[in-house]
Amino acid sequence: xxxxxxxxxxxxxxxxxxxxxxxxxxxxxxxxxxxxxxxxxxxxxxxxxxxxxxxxxxxxxxxxxxxxxxxxxxxxxxxxxxxxxxxxxxxxxxxxxxxxxxxxxxxxxxxxxxxxxxxxxxxxxxxxxxxxxxxxxxxxxxxxxxxxxxxxxxxxxxxxxxxxxxxxxxxxxxxxxxxxxxxxxxxxxxxxxxxxxxxxxxxxxxxxxxxxxxxxxxxxxxxxxxxxxxxxxxxxxxxxxxxxxxxxxxxxxxxxxxxxxxxxxxxxxxxxxxxxxxxxxxxxxxxxxxxxxxxxxxxxxxxxxx
Numbered sequence: 001x002x003x004x005x006x007x008x009x010x011x012x013x014x015x016x017x018x019x020x021x022x023x024x025x026x027x028x029x030x031x032x033x034x035x036x037x038x039x040x041x042x043x044x045x046x047x048x049x050x051x052x053x054x055x056x057x058x059x060x061x062x063x064x065x066x067x068x069x070x071x072x073x074x075x076x077x078x079x080x081x082x083x084x085x086x087x088x089x090x091x092x093x094x095x096x097x098x099x100x101x102x103x104x105x106x107x108x109x110x111x112x113x114x115x116x117x118x119x120x121x122x123x124x125x126x127x128x129x130x131x132x133x134x135x136x137x138x139x140x141x142x143x144x145x146x147x148x149x150x151x152x153x154x155x156x157x158x159x160x161x162x163x164x165x166x167x168x169x170x171x172x173x174x175x176x177x178x179x180x181x182x183x184x185x186x187x188x189x190x191x192x193x194x195x196x197x198x199x200x201x202x203x204x205x206x207x208x209x210x211x212x213x214x215x216x217x218x219x220x221x222x223x224x225x226x227x228x229x230x231x232x233x234x235x236x237x238x239x240x241x242x243x244x245x246x247x248x249x250x251x252x253x254x255x256x257x258x259x260x261x262x263x264x265x266x267x268x269x270x271x272x273x274x275x276x277x278x279x280x281x282x283x284x285x286x287x288x289x290x291x292x293x294x295x296x297x298x299x300x301x302x303x304x305x306x
């Protein structure tokens with residue numbers, strides 16, 4: 001009798017165990033579906049945000065001031081600048097020639113993001129006080145009154161086309177500020193035998209790293225199209241570079257300019273301004289420009305080829 005009762009209890013326990021297992025097997029897929037549904041709900045806004053940033057990323061990178069030709073001409077006259085035209089008569093930027101002829105060289109300026117070429121007369125002011133160089137300032141597509149849209153490709157191509165119009169019987173130096181430092185590095189890498197020196201104000205090793213710093217929650221290295229890989233571009237150039245960085249720069253933090261400087265294998269010199277912000281790095285007096293030009297001219301192995 002006891003044996004029967006025991007067998008009956010064992011059978012009941014086995015059936016209960018099977019029911020529990022079956023119930024668990026049914027519950028697990030339901031739990032997985034719930035978790036997946038919550039994961040989709042939670043991550044969808046982030047994915048949509050990333051997709052929006054990827055779609056409109058150039059609007060987040062470029063901030064071109066736009067005005068008509070008449071306004072540009074008025075600004076040019078007020079800044080003592082002359083329109084710089086290519087062989088087809090199209091305006092590609094602005095220039096100021098030194099009065100004492102012949103000039104001892106040419107400076108090509110690649111300006112930063114939120115300004116226009118016609119607003120960069122300060123470079124001609126201070127550089128020409130330091131040395132008798134002709135100064136040329138490239139305008140980018142989509143900036144001021146120049147037609148087109150800004151992108152890494154269009155900025156670089158406009159700089160290259162402008163460079164090709166410069167005289168070849170004297171040294172050419174590049175000045176890049178902020179965003180324009182990537183363009184200057186690209187141009188130096190493309191024409192290493194024609195560039196006598198490169199001056200970089202608030203530069204970066206790659207725009208991707210700077211963007212990641214400002215947007216740490218986004219997978220910038222996967223999304224960014226315009227990367228401006230300055231360190232890679234300079235690997236094809238071996239002439240002298242001058243790098244200016246500001247310790248208080250919140251737009252392009254100093255560490256990115258230092259990375260570019262540390263990785264460069266050619267002649268180089270670093271000017272540090274511990275209290276300088278992004279704007280003040282660009283505002284150097286003629287005395288600093290004399291130091292910069294003297295350094296570049298002291299390393300003239302490329303300048304001799306021009």
